[in-house]
Amino acid sequence: MDDHEDRAPKPIRRLQENLINRIAAGEVIHRPASALKELIENSLDAGSTSIRITVKDGGLKLLQLQDNGCGIRKADLPILAERFTTSKLQQFSDLSKISTYGFRGEALASMSYVSHLSVVTKTQTDPCAWKAFYAYGKLMEGAPGQTVDPKACAGNDGTIITIEDLFYNTPTRLSALRSTSEEYNRILDVVTKYAVHNPTVAFTCKKVGSTSPELTTPSTNTPVNTIRMLYGHTLAREMLSSSVTCDASVPQSESWKAEIHFSSANYQGKKTIFLLFINHRLVESSRLKRALENVYTGILPKGTSPFIYLNLQIDPRAVDVNVHPTKKEVHFLNEEGIIEKVADSLTDALAAKGESRVFQTQTLLTAGGDSGRFISKKRKSRDEDMSEGEDGEEGEELAAASTQTDPKKKVSSHLKVRTSTQDRTLDSMFPVTHSSQIGSSSSDLGAPPKVDGPRDVHESQCLLHSVLSLRALVCTEKHELLTEIIEKHTFVGIVDLNRCLSLIQHSTNLYLVNHASLAEELFYQLGLRQFGNMSKLKLDPPPPLRTLVKIAVEAEDIPADAPLPKPQIVDRIVDILMARREMLSEYFSFNISEDGLLQSLPLILRDYTPNLDKIPEFLMRLGPQVNWTSESECFQTFLRELAYFYVPGPAPCAPYEAEDNQQQEKAERWQIQHVVFPAMRRYLTAPKALLDADVVQVASLPELYKVFERC
Structure with missing residues (x-):
């Protein structure tokens, strides 16, 4: 009987109106960035030429947009946030010629179901502004x-829409979101894309309490200039443009046109940046993206990607805009033909540019007689013969390269370059006195253990002007020759660990380098590269912040007549760090609990562990050495102190001469050789300042041969 009752059909009930609307809201508003996208589109539909966005806690606590558009009539405010209230449609046939962003009337309604929504608006004919809550x-x-x-209030022409406490009544959706910093980056990404596509509209985006906006563009601009402002001069210098049109007079075709701005073969991005606007809607198309990426296959080096901005305008009758709740996707006729023509246009433009990339290659030197050749050659783009179109110096260079690859041509000994990591290092030239000095295989004493190189360190997407300026400064101070030496060096060995001296080889030259100075610059650049998206080095159990600072201060030799006694210095440093712990956590993954426990430190380079004995000194230096009053200088000085903490070497109170630290010394040597120097090859942009005292040429193979010849 009980089983029979369980199998009985349950009654069908009508859902409550509020529940229906909250379910529908979840289809439109996924996260703060999707809510902002709807608000920006409404502002653009209203004819705005200035859009200002203010954000708090990644848009979860506050998301406010202010525009100078036509505003909303007071009479329309009572139904403004109801579902399916719109000024864009009157009948279903209007969908076939829709040319505005919004048309279903669900955006503001959805926001009112999952947040506290308020609107301040004023039209040109209204004597005052009106404020309403929903x-x-x-x-x-x-x-x-x-x-x-609605209440009368002061205000300018246009509309201010404020969303507070987003997803306050849907805790599951709230808990599924990422960190506030990542949500803010998504917001910046949306604003950036609409700013590129709408260069005549001034966009501003800032955090609550910030003195300067993280993103700002003028209202009189062009797409290329906007790309230069938002994505940097490096990309703007390599921008190419193309346009494609298709006339409707051609049988069985629809009229459309496409405007494309894309990077040349000389630009190498970490990942593909694809901005697609169809009839001015920001949408996605995996097929179109994949087709355009394939154009760059064989042109760009492996692991690099292009930038593409495509503005596609199609006859509205050939586009179905009502296939996705957030208008993220659209369907249109003759999709395959349009994709083919756009890809062909991209290919033709890249080929017309006629550029090729230059690569330096070195062959590994082995025991054979044909090794040791240094070949410089032009790498041509796909389907281009290397021997065609070369003359002058380039032709001679290729001729020399082809001559060097001839197996009958013997290379002089003083021109041979050892590049194989299987050859002996400096350490292997000394006798083995203890089994701990031997690697895992005693049959190959000179070869280091095989390990993977450092994992990829991806550049975070950050549009803070201060961070972009610091990144640009690194490129400005780059020394081309020194960067090439570091990038293509062969590690020889550590000369003196305590004095931080190592030997490296590049081409036929031998260099003595201060690996601590090089490592400090490397870790600074890696920290800047990962700003706002660093991994965490968790401390378990978390030590008390005050205790660590006190250890470092007590170890300092502070004069008796100093302005502050040691206890007050400790208090001052702890207060500074506690007051800024939210900022440190958001930007640097430097977590301090409310009760003053140090929970985690920034992890700059995976597979590398800094000397944790240096934590007290690091914390103490953060107080006086970091300029906490200026945003740019704060980020720069903090990253410099973080890099100084990461530099290989013992703590001041624990030098390597002590017997207890012999194992630590061995581990330090291994990390320098197998983690730090490989990371330098990949990521270090060497500044000219390192040439002053940190990199010295100590030998040149051709010069040494001259000495022996005289003997």
């Missing part, structure tokens, strides 16, 4: 005891 699609009172009617 909840669940209906007008509500702004304060207890007030009526729900």
Whole structure:
């Protein structure tokens, strides 16, 4: 009987209206960035030429947009946030010629179901602005005891829409979101894309409490200039443009045109940046993206990607815009033909540019007689013969390269370059006195253990002007020759660990380098590269911050007549760090609990562990050495102190001469050779300042041969 009752059909009930609307809201508003996208589109539909965005906690606490558009009539405010209220459609046939962003009337309604929504608006004909509050699609009172009617207030022409406490009533959706910094980066990404496509509209985006905006563009601009401002001069210098049109007079075709801005073969991005606007809607198309990426196959080096901005305009009758709740996707006729023509246009433009990339290659020197050749050659783009079109110096260079590859041509000994990591290092030239000096295989004493190189360190997407300026400064101070030496060097060995001296070889020259100075610059650049998206080095159990700072201060030789005694210095440093722990956590993954426990440190380079004995000194230096009053200088000085902490070497109170630290010395040597120097090859942009005292040429093979010849 019980089983029979369990199998009985359950009654069908009508869902409550609020529940229906909250379910529908989840289809439109996925995260703060999707809400902002809807607001920006409404502002553009209103004819705005200036859009200002203010964000707090990644848009979860506050997301506000202010524009100077046509505004909203007071008479329309009562139904503004109801579902399916729109000024864009009157009948279903209007969908076939829709030319505005919004048309279903679900955006503001959805926001009112999952947040506290308020609107301040004024039209040109209104004597004052009107403010209204909304909840669940209906007008509500702004304060207890007030009526729900819109209230008169001061305001400029246009609209201010404020969203507070987003997803406050949907905790599952709230917990599924990423960190506030990542949500803010998504917001910046949306604003950046709409700013590129709408260069005549001024965009500004900033955090609450920030003195300067993280993103700002003028209202009189062009797409290329906007790309230069938002993506950098490096990309703008390599931008190419093309346009494709198709006339409707051709049988069985629809009229369309495409405007494309894309990077040349000389630009190498970490990942593909693809901005696609179809009839001015920001949409996605995996097929179109894949087709355009394939154009660059064989042109760009492996692991690098292009930048593509495509503005496609199609007859509205050939586009179905109503296939996705957030208008993320659209369907249109003759999709394959359009993709083919756009890809062909991209290919033709890249070929017309006629550029090729130059690569230096070195062959490994082995025991054979044909090794040791240094070949410089032009790498041509796909389907281009290397021997055609070369003359002058380039022709001679290729002729020399082809001569060197002839197996009958013997290379002089003083021109041979050892590049094989299987050859002996400096350490292997000394006798083995203890089994701990031997690698895992005693049959190959000179070869280091096989290990993987450092994992990829991806550049974070950050549009803070201060961070972009610091990254640009690194490129400006780059010394080309020294960077090439570091990039193509062969590690010889550590000369003196305590004095931080090592030997490296590049081509036929031998260099003595201060690996501590090079490592400090490397870790600074890696920290800047990962700003806002660093991994964490968790401390378990977390030590007390005050205790660590006290250890370092007590070890310092502070004069008796110093302005502050040691206890007050400790208090001052701890107060500084505690007051800024939210900023340190968001930007640097430097986590301090409310009760003053140090939970994690930034992890700059995976597979590398800094000397944790240096933590007290690192924390103490953060107080006086970091300029906490200026944003740019704060980031720069903090990253410099972090890099100084990461530099290989013992703590001041624990030099390597002590017997207890012999194992640590061995581990330090291994990390320098197998982690730090490989990372330098990949990521270090060497500044000219390192040439002053940190990199010295100590020998040149051709010069040494001259000495022996005289003997």
